[in-house]
Amino acid sequence: MKPEPTTPFHSVRYVLRVLEAVSKYGGGVTEDRIARDSGLPPGHLVPLLTLLCREGYVERLADGAYVLGNAPALLGPGSARRRALEARLQRGLDELRDSVGAAVYLSRYIDGEIRVTQIAEGPLTPAVHEWVDFRSTAHASAIGKCLLTQLDRNGRREHLARHRIARFTSRTITSERLLFSRLDSRPPTVPVLDLQEYAVGTVCAAVPLTAGSTVGCLALSLPVEYAHRLRAAAETLNRRAAPMALSLTL
Structure with missing residues (x-):
């Protein structure tokens, strides 16, 4: 069984x-x-094992x-697992913030709304000022557009019917x-960009977190x-998305 051509680790x-x-x-x-049990060739397997x-x-x-x-211990039940998972994700976001030199965001589409669930920022990497509620910015923000790409056309229309384009x-x-048209023409392995579409003075990038039925994304500003x-920071973001997606899946 040969894997479909895709960005390494993206699935x-x-x-x-x-x-x-x-x-x-x-x-x-x-x-x-x-390799025999998983069906993955060495070119895919070795980097995955390293990860x-x-x-x-x-x-x-x-x-x-x-x-x-030891990480599978996070699979335990209840609130302890949730806290351990959030802490693990936050450590990953903090490391990524320091690596790319930018504020980093973890966002999910939950119950029909855009939710930024975790942020890693700092004095030298400030988060974007949320001058308009992110829930209303799907058409303009990198986070919103990245989440919309993971919805079907009806899901997109339903969202925009509740949050009018402004x-x-x-x-x-x-x-x-x-x-x-722009969402549909974007290759799935290319980060979504926001070039001062949400806020003057800020540029952003987001990549999807492909994790089962989860609709999520990893972003930076x-x-x-x-x-x-x-663009270089966005490519680093893309490469580092798999561990985040894996944690969300498990």
């Missing part, structure tokens, strides 16, 4: 295959056996075999037809004077 499905394969062998399992080891989901023993790590800056798209850093 959590491949990660889950590897975890399922490792979990079957309590005493450790070789890379070759994982899982770094995130604590898998541990590599001295003899080269792999076992489950002009926030001279760059804001106010045509539903043009908005949908920069003052416009650092716009030249946006």
